[in-house]
Amino acid sequence: MEKPKQPGFFPDDRLAKKSLARYFAIVSNKKRAKFLLAKKVPTESGSDDSSLDALWKKHEKATDAFLDFEHQVDAGVDFDAVVLPKESYLDLKVKIATKTLECCNFCSRRCGVNRLAHRLGFCGCGNMMSVSSIFMHLGEEPELVPSGTVFTMGCTIRCKHCQNWTISQWKEAPMEYKPAELAREVENLRLEGCRNVNLVGGEPTPWLAHWLQTFQHVGVNVPVVWNSNSYYSPETARLLAGFADVYLLDFKYGPGDCALRISDAPNYWQICTRNHLEAKRYGELLVRVLVLPGHLDCCVKPIVNWIAENLGVETRVNVMFQYRPAWRASEVPELRRRLTQAEMDKALRLAEQAGLVNLVS
Numbered sequence: 243m244e245k246p247k248q249p250g251f252f253p254d255d256r257l258a259k260k261s262l263a264r265y266f267a268i269v270s271n272k273k274r275a276k277f278l279l280a281k282k283v284p285t286e287s288g289s290d291d292s293s294l295d296a297l298w299k300k301h302e303k304a305t306d307a308f309l310d311f312e313h314q315v316d317a318g319v320d321f322d323a324v325v326l327p328k329e330s331y332l333d334l335k336v337k338i339a340t341k342t343l344e345c346c347n348f349c350s351r352r353c354g355v356n357r358l359a360h361r362l363g364f365c366g367c368g369n370m371m372s373v374s375s376i377f378m379h380l381g382e383e384p385e386l387v388p389s390g391t392v393f394t395m396g397c398t399i400r401c402k403h404c405q406n407w408t409i410s411q412w413k414e415a416p417m418e419y420k421p422a423e424l425a426r427e428v429e430n431l432r433l434e435g436c437r438n439v440n441l442v443g444g445e446p447t448p449w450l451a452h453w454l455q456t457f458q459h460v461g462v463n464v465p466v467v468w469n470s471n472s473y474y475s476p477e478t479a480r481l482l483a484g485f486a487d488v489y490l491l492d493f494k495y496g497p498g499d500c501a502l503r504i505s506d507a508p509n510y511w512q513i514c515t516r517n518h519l520e521a522k523r524y525g526e527l528l529v530r531v532l533v534l535p536g537h538l539d540c541c542v543k544p545i546v547n548w549i550a551e552n553l554g555v556e557t558r559v560n561v562m563f564q565y566r567p568a569w570r571a572s573e574v575p576e577l578r579r580r581l582t583q584a585e586m587d588k589a590l591r592l593a594e595q596a597g598l599v600n601l602v603s
Contacts, residue, residue: 255384257600258385261526261556265487268465275465276485276486276525277457278463279311279321280332280485281330282327283307283330284330284331285307304331308483308484332458333458336451336454340358340451340455343358343369346448347475348451348475349364349398364398365396366396367449370418371424372395372416374444375391378391379440383490385437386438386440386467387437389436389438389467390434391469392440392441393442394409394445394446394448395412395444396410396444396445396449397409397410397445399471399505399507400506402577403570406444410445421452421458425457425460426459428456428457432462439465439466439467440467440490441453441466441468442469465487467486468482470490470491471492474513476516479520484524487526490528491514491517493530494531494541495511495537498541503574504534519552527553528560529557530560531559531560532565533565534565536577542593546559546561546598549596550596550598555598558602559601561589563586565580
């Protein structure tokens with residue numbers, strides 16, 4: 243297969259390179275993406291009628307084996323000399339995720355609908371991968387661009403100010419893809435010079451089974467960026483381990499009622515903090531904090547303090563000032579306007595006071 247083009251630019255930022263060191267190595271083809279490693283880790287998932295409990299127990303052992311294999315390959319073991327097993331860690335993930343579609347619990351709402359029977363949950367997603375657009379994105383963080391973005395339909399929360407509401411709320415006519423078809427799109431993005439494949443939306447969480455199936459067919463070395471609102475279940479977090487290279491996670495709200503009031507996301511703080519900790523454990527992390535008007539003390543301050551105390555002051559953090567009123571933002575009085583300069587200055591000051599030193603600039 244044709245080799246990917248080599249990007250010619252990396253940000254001149256020591257801390258960015260330190261916090262995302264493995265990602266940069268994959269981009270430069272010095273290390274292997276996790277999904278490729280997962281294909282080489284052997285596992286026995288049992289028969290197709292094995293219970294989910296039994297499959298999860300095998301997954302726990304296989305995760306330990308994956309982490310050991312990743313360490314060996316990163317340390318110099320010849321990846322190409324390792325023979326593909328009959329059944330792999332990635333195959334086991336696909337089997338678990340596909341069974342999960344029978345009683346969907348990928349997000350924290352745990353709707354329990356049978357998506358294999360084409361029933362729809364809160365997110366509106368069924369059993370055919372539905373895509374809004376696929377393109378080389380130049381507007382992401384500097385270490386990501388050019389980013390091979392795949393915008394999938396549907397979302398697991400209801401942000402009244404959603405800027406992608408036509409995608410999240412199914413107001414567009416989607417393109418439908420089978421896994422092998424989407425895999426070719428992923429490979430083409432990398433071969434055209436994209437540094438990564440950026441799984442975004444909407445929200446990628448409802449489509450995790452389909453993404454895992456897709457990467458069974460991907461053969462190029464490309465880092466997987468999991469670009470999420472962070473509102474996913476512990477089961478999803480376990481399936482992401484050994485698949486996502488970079489967790490590009492939103493940290494939207496503080497511990498009060500803002501998440502419920504603005505995004506219909508109960509228990510967001512508990513869910514979001516748990517998933518950020520899991521991301522740090524199994525991959526590299528880039529955190530997005532979208533600053534909302536009037537939400538400096540209730541949201542930004544506790545968020546940046548929590549990041550510094552629990553993820554470390556060198557965590558890569560993007561304090562974002564892109565907010566603009568969209569969709570149903572007028573229903574929330576403080577969201578009817580853009581940020582003031584004073585609010586932007588205060589947000590940066592709060593991040594600095596928390597001790598964060600690795601801010602996207």
